[in-house]
Amino acid sequence: GEDVEQSLFLSVREGDSSVINCTYTDSSSTYLYWYKQEPGAGLQLLTYIFSNMDMKQDQRLTVLLNKKDKHLSLRIADTQTGDSAIYFCAESITGGGNKLTFGTGTQLKVEL
Amino acid sequence: EPEVTQTPSHQVTQMGQEVILRCVPISNHLYFYWYRQILGQKVEFLVSFYNNEISEKSEIFDDQFSVERPDGSNFTLKIRSTKLEDSAMYFCASSVQAREKLFFGSGTQLSVL
Numbered sequence: 001g002e003d004v005e006q007s008l009f010l011s012v013r014e015g016d017s018s019v020i021n022c023t024y025t026d027s028s029s030t031y032l033y034w035y036k037q038e039p040g041a042g043l044q045l046l047t048y049i050f051s052n053m054d055m056k057q058d059q060r061l062t063v064l065l066n067k068k069d070k071h072l073s074l075r076i077a078d079t080q081t082g083d084s085a086i087y088f089c090a091e092s093i094t095g096g097g098n099k100l101t102f103g104t105g106t107q108l109k110v111e112l
Numbered sequence: 113e114p115e116v117t118q119t120p121s122h123q124v125t126q127m128g129q130e131v132i133l134r135c136v137p138i139s140n141h142l143y144f145y146w147y148r149q150i151l152g153q154k155v156e157f158l159v160s161f162y163n164n165e166i167s168e169k170s171e172i173f174d175d176q177f178s179v180e181r182p183d184g185s186n187f188t189l190k191i192r193s194t195k196l197e198d199s200a201m202y203f204c205a206s207s208v209q210a211r212e213k214l215f216f217g218s219g220t221q222l223s224v225l
Contacts, residue, residue: 030211042118042218043155043203088155098143098207098214099168102155 004091004103011109018076020106022089025070029091032065033100034074037086046074046087076108084110114138118204118217125194125224133189133220135204144187145205145214146179148172155203161187162210194224 003025012018029051035043049056049063056063062075090100117136125131146158159169178190201221205214
């Protein structure tokens with residue numbers, strides 16, 4: 001079955017870049033997503049990448065996909081205190097409709 | 113920007129009681145979903161719904177759960193007889209098409225006492 005793993009915690013200084021990593025097991029992934037969850041809030045879609053792409057950039061966010069290693073990363077440039085949140089990666093698989101499998105979430109803490 | 117709205121934001125109920133969680137998906141979306149997140153655990157898929165019927169459900173979604181689109185705007189999740197282990201944050205989501213990106217609501221925190 002599908003499994004998605006992330007490291008639990010990341011701490012960075014304001015202004016630095018953050019890199020949040022994710023590994024997944026199902027090679028038939030179609031879309032891979034990054035969601036952000038602030039305390040008490042819902043899941044905010046940050047960005048997504050189709051599985052035939054290697055990279056996607058959207059303002060401060062860069063998503064890298066290594067399909068061979070089944071590794072996905074999210075880079076946040078110039079990290080701000082407002083970026084402090086839990087970041088979830090998720091995958092949807094071919095034929096799976098929009099049934100997403102989520103990772104455990106990475107708690108990003110941005111320090112001054 | 114259009115958003116998925118969920119009510120209530122918090123629901124407290126006694127074990128064995130029925131609860132209905134409500135969602136208003138984005139208006140032009142055709143696919144609807146429920147996910148849940150037990151405290152400290154992963155977000156888990158419960159059910160997807162399209163064209164007034166369930167298109168897929170997980171093994172969590174047993175006979176105690178049901179979903180309904182009672183009118184053109186609402187999408188509900190009913191738990192018939194709540195158990196302590198049903199305590200979780202329940203997220204509704206919607207998408208335009210089956211493989212389009214999902215938009216999530218802010219969730220309903222359900223506490224079963």
